[in-house]
Amino acid sequence: MAVVPRTCGCKGVRFCALCEETDRVKKLRQEGDPYRDFRVFVYDGSRDIAVPSSQLGSNASIEAIVQETENSKNAPEEGTIKIGGLLLIEDFLSQEEEADLVGNMIDTVDWVESQSGRRKQDYGPKVNFKGKKVKTDTFVGMPEYADMLLNRMKNYDEKRLGNYQPFEMCNLEYVDWKKSAIEMHQDDMWIWGNRLISINLLSGSVMTIVNENTRQLCYIYMPHLSLLCIADESRYLWKHGVLSQHIIGRRIALTMREPAPDFQVGGSLYEKYGAELIRLGNIRVPLRAEKAT
DSSP: OOOOOOOOOOOTTOOOTTTTTSHHHHHHHTTOOTTTTSEEEEEETTTTEEEEOSSOOTTOOHHHHHHHHHHHTTSOSTTOBOOTTEEEETTSSOHHHHHHHHHHTGGGSOOEEOSTTOEEEEESOEEETTTTEEEOTTOOOEETTHHHHHHHHHHHOHHHHTTOOOSEEEEEEEEGGGTOOEEEEOOOTTTEEEEEEEEEESSOEEEEEEETTTTEEEEEEEOTTOEEEEOHHHHHTOEEEEOGGGOOSEEEEEEEEEEOGGGSTTSTTIIIIIHHHHHHHTOEEOOOOOOOO
16 A cells, blocks of 8 residues: 655745755755844743843753753843733643543544644634635634633733633644744734733643844743733734744643734724624533543
């Protein structure tokens, strides 16, 4: 029987282990590392500051970042910077909650191939970002575990995470053998609002953010079971991404996005798109696997 070659969904600037030797990706890599001369920081979530590091470069390993992050907790505040809008909550979920969430709900739903060596599960509208159009024909609601997560967010920090209305929930699977990653980017600002949520399941990882105007790079170590919120300055002045060397084993990033102001009540696109998207976002789709009797 003929062996069918494995394929991926990468295109444009995205690539993974399955396509890294193609002419398209080789041409991309000729551009080199645009962040090699940036000043590097690590994020200290306990003090909500970014601490400068002379030990790390733009291609630092996850092991080095974890160690430097631990060291930063005892570092003086001299030379640190504040990056507005970051919020890191460690132990957002328990291991028992994660096992139920992944085993009995997330992994009972089909995964589809995405780009940069990832698979995904999407709950949300289809968006034509260039044409500024939205389709809801395949959007039937959010998964049943949405309420548990939203209530937990509100209980942790009602001021910053309360009243969160997700327009989209997307599970993204990263695995090290595929060199899964997501390049530096800013989420679309036409439809997606201020607070971007990422819940880190199955293994720890690193969110890398860069400010190309100030030529600064900051590593945010996201422990297993943590939640990271990117908003305000970190959302609009910095790009964010996950590098392939920062994936160990399998990782699921449970992400949520809220509506931009124009899609909210009173906004210019509320009647056209927002009202229906909010209605669908409040429907719950049952997913829990039935236990064998």
